[in-house]
Amino acid sequence: MSDEGHTTARIIAETRRMLLAGEPVDVGKVAAAAGVDRVTVFRRVGRRDVLLAEALWTLGEDTWARCLREVPEGTPDRTAEALSAFVRYLIEAPYFRAFLHRDPQRALRILTANAAPNQTRMVERVESLLATEPAPAIALSRLDLARLLVRVAETYIYADIIAGADPDADAAHTVFVALLSRHGN
Secondary structure, X not given: OOHHHHHHHHHXXXXXXXXXXXXXXXXXXXXXXXXXXXXXXHHHOOOHHHHHHHHHHHHXXXXXXXXXXXXXXXXXXXXXXXXXXXXXHHHHOHHHXXXXXXXXXXXXXHHHOOOOOHHHHXXXXXXXXXXXXXXXXXXXXXXXXXXXXXXXHHXXXXXXXXXXXXXXHHHHHHHHHXXXXXXXX
C-alpha cells in the first residue's frame, strides 16, 4: 500500500473508532488522531459526509461479511436469512443507533441517497447474493429485486426515524421471505 493509501486507511480507521465509540465525528479530531491536517483528510477522503459514508461502509461491509459467514452457502433462503441478520445487527448496534439519532437527516442522506455510494454498494452485494440462488417467483430483474430488498431493509432499520415506529428485524425477515418465495402464492 502506498503512503497515500496508508494515510487514507488511518483516516478511515480513526473515523471508525469514533463511530464505534458513539462519538460525533469531528474532522479536526480525526485528522489529529491520524497524524495529518484537515486539508489532508479532505484531499484523501473528502468532506465530512463522504468520510462518514466511507467509514460506515467499511463497518457495514464487515457486518455483511459476518452475516454471510453465519449463513453459509447452501442455507435455504440464504438471501433472506443474511439480510435479516444484517438488519438485526444494525438495529442492535449501539454505535449505529447513536449515529442515526445524532443527526437523522444527515444519516439518512449518507446512507440512502444517490449522492453517497453506500446504498448502491449494498444493492450490488444483495444482487450478487441473489445470483447464487434459484430465482424467486416475483417477476423482477435481479437488480430491481436487490433494490427492493435493500429498501425494505432500510424501512425496518430506520423505522424509528422515518415513521416513528420501532425498528423490527422480524418484520423485515417476513417481507424478505415473501419477496423471495420460489412459488407463487
